[in-house]
Amino acid sequence: MNRINKSERIGTIIKILTENPQKIFTLNTFGDLFECAKSTLSEDIDIVKNIFKKFDLGSIETVAGAAGGVLYKPVMTKEQIKNFCEELCQRINQTDRMIPGGYIYLNDLIYSPELSYSMGKALASFFQDQDFDYVVTIETKGIPLALMTARVLNKPLVVVRKEGKLTDGTAIHMNYLTGSSKRIQTMSLAKRALPEGSKVIFIDDFMKAGGTAKGIMDLMKEFECEAVGVGVLMATKEPEEKLVEEYATLLVLEKVDEGKKEIIVKPFLKTAF
Amino acid sequence: MNRINKSERIGTIIKILTENPQKIFTLNTFGDLFECAKSTLSEDIDIVKNIFKKFDLGSIETVAGAAGGVLYKPVMTKEQIKNFCEELCQRINQTDRMIPGGYIYLNDLIYSPELSYSMGKALASFFQDQDFDYVVTIETKGIPLALMTARVLNKPLVVVRKEGKLTDGTAIHMNYLTGSSKRIQTMSLAKRALPEGSKVIFIDDFMKAGGTAKGIMDLMKEFECEAVGVGVLMATKEPEEKLVEEYATLLVLEKVDEGKKEIIVKPFLKTAF
Numbered sequence: 001m002n003r004i005n006k007s008e009r010i011g012t013i014i015k016i017l018t019e020n021p022q023k024i025f026t027l028n029t030f031g032d033l034f035e036c037a038k039s040t041l042s043e044d045i046d047i048v049k050n051i052f053k054k055f056d057l058g059s060i061e062t063v064a065g066a067a068g069g070v071l072y073k074p075v076m077t078k079e080q081i082k083n084f085c086e087e088l089c090q091r092i093n094q095t096d097r098m099i100p101g102g103y104i105y106l107n108d109l110i111y112s113p114e115l116s117y118s119m120g121k122a123l124a125s126f127f128q129d130q131d132f133d134y135v136v137t138i139e140t141k142g143i144p145l146a147l148m149t150a151r152v153l154n155k156p157l158v159v160v161r162k163e164g165k166l167t168d169g170t171a172i173h174m175n176y177l178t179g180s181s182k183r184i185q186t187m188s189l190a191k192r193a194l195p196e197g198s199k200v201i202f203i204d205d206f207m208k209a210g211g212t213a214k215g216i217m218d219l220m221k222e223f224e225c226e227a228v229g230v231g232v233l234m235a236t237k238e239p240e241e242k243l244v245e246e247y248a249t250l251l252v253l254e255k256v257d258e259g260k261k262e263i264i265v266k267p268f269l270k271t272a273f
Numbered sequence: 274m275n276r277i278n279k280s281e282r283i284g285t286i287i288k289i290l291t292e293n294p295q296k297i298f299t300l301n302t303f304g305d306l307f308e309c310a311k312s313t314l315s316e317d318i319d320i321v322k323n324i325f326k327k328f329d330l331g332s333i334e335t336v337a338g339a340a341g342g343v344l345y346k347p348v349m350t351k352e353q354i355k356n357f358c359e360e361l362c363q364r365i366n367q368t369d370r371m372i373p374g375g376y377i378y379l380n381d382l383i384y385s386p387e388l389s390y391s392m393g394k395a396l397a398s399f400f401q402d403q404d405f406d407y408v409v410t411i412e413t414k415g416i417p418l419a420l421m422t423a424r425v426l427n428k429p430l431v432v433v434r435k436e437g438k439l440t441d442g443t444a445i446h447m448n449y450l451t452g453s454s455k456r457i458q459t460m461s462l463a464k465r466a467l468p469e470g471s472k473v474i475f476i477d478d479f480m481k482a483g484g485t486a487k488g489i490m491d492l493m494k495e496f497e498c499e500a501v502g503v504g505v506l507m508a509t510k511e512p513e514e515k516l517v518e519e520y521a522t523l524l525v526l527e528k529v530d531e532g533k534k535e536i537i538v539k540p541f542l543k544t545a546f
Contacts, residue, residue, distance in 0.1 A: 007279055008320070011284060015330050018292055054277075057288050099441075105441075105442055105463070105465065106440075111431065113423045114293070140432065143420075144416065147389065155386075156386070157386060159384055167414070168380070193380060
């Protein structure tokens with residue numbers, strides 16, 4: 001291989017870090033790739049750090065010690081999250097998204113790979129510095145958001161099913177009550193999906209009274225695990241008191257008025273800060 | 274903002290392109306960001322192209338014309354796909370993955386954000402130059418792979434449900450027969466999920482006889498749409514004749530022997546090239 005110059009080293013480092021969020025790369029990895037000295041690489045990393053800072057592209061952090069190295073955290077600034085959520089609201093607050101029964105059609109947004117990645121990045125910003133092992137969600141509509149949140153935080157995803165499946169092997173089934181309509185639902189998770197003692201965060205697309213989130217917390221106890229965080233794309237304003245104490249949300253659904261054909265969804269950050 | 278030097282421009286361009294696969298960025302976008310001349314940027318883009326080529330990081334392509342610009346295609350080389358699939362097989366061909374009934378436990382792999390992204394990249398390589406508008410999948414286990422494939426190809430994802438949901442609004446329901454066990458199943462898709470005349474590719478985690486893929490193709494006809502491609506993570510060797518004529522697969526399941534406790538999964542590319 002020809003000699004590799006500074007721009008090439010920096011470009012390659014950025015490509016690799018960007019495509020592997022929250023994964024630590026040792027200087028040796030890059031040293032072997034470029035056949036260059038560690039001192040040269042340290043300078044390169046400093047430049048990379050500055051680039052990310054200058055253009056608000058997330059943060060590059062250095063981890064000291066034997067298992068140390070450099071990693072990319074795709075954090076968004078509060079301003080970026082707010083702008084993104086406002087953009088989302090503009091797309092959501094449209095009469096033609098109204099579905100009989102007071103529901104809002106969101107499939108095109110939550111299944112968009114570009115948007116779900118940004119949603120994941122925004123939501124992950126709240127859990128960036130929290131200590132946990134898995135991201136948990138329940139099928140179906142929360143999966144894209146949960147997968148992208150997990151990708152950004154570099155944690156494995158665990159998907160709880162609404163009924164048992166042959167391909168899960170031995171599983172724990174649990175009945176629970178939905179928070180608003182008090183219907184009985186079932187959730188099921190393969191025994192081997194979560195090792196005992198794990199800490200998890202629960203990510204979903206929507207929260208009304210919080211019955212599902214509460215159910216997941218109870219299911220985690222059956223696995224001798226603990227849910228240490230809850231994050232959703234959208235939570236309803238009412239009931240204000242949810243069945244879970246704390247949760248992060250990007251959007252707040254204030255009102256769906258079928259008669260007036262009005263949907264009012266607002267960014268949470270607008271009201272919170 | 275201080276003057277921006279070459280390494281900074283190249284690093285930022287790579288960060289933005291990498292995080293937005295298959296999305297065209299005009300030179301003007303970068304020109305405004307860096308406040309520099311187009312000729313300077315053209316040189317930068319050439320350097321970026323060379324970096325990606327030199328280190329097999331995917332390809333950077335320039336699109337000419339008024340809507341032209343530069344974009345990142347996360348293609349993998351055949352060698353990279355083969356190596357990745359061999360790695361997957363090593364992790365799959367383990368006795369403790371066996372589930373009663375001849376199933377294989379794969380949840381930890383297909384729900385891993387890192388692996389599903391690589392699976393998506395590998396599978397997307399087969400559809401890179403095909404003309405289509407949407408990636409379609411059916412809940413649940415195919416969603417991560419389909420979402421990542423859609424992300425890499427920069428196409429919207431459409432998720433078919435196994436039963437109708439209130440939040441879908443008006444939907445088309447269709448009954449179909451599974452290919453192997455001839456059971457009746459239902460699939461349901463919101464009317465507004467797909468505009469008439471769209472071309473789609475169908476992505477799923479597993480294919481045995483191809484009944485689901487065939488069902489999706491029939492459902493597409495109900496939407497006046499056309500499925501122009503099928504891609505799966507794993508297809509069984511038997512039956513060799515599937516209900517769909519053509520499909521791409523990353524892995525081939527040759528045998529699950531419950532008695533001998535043996536799972537044999539091989540990379541497709543090994544046999545194909």
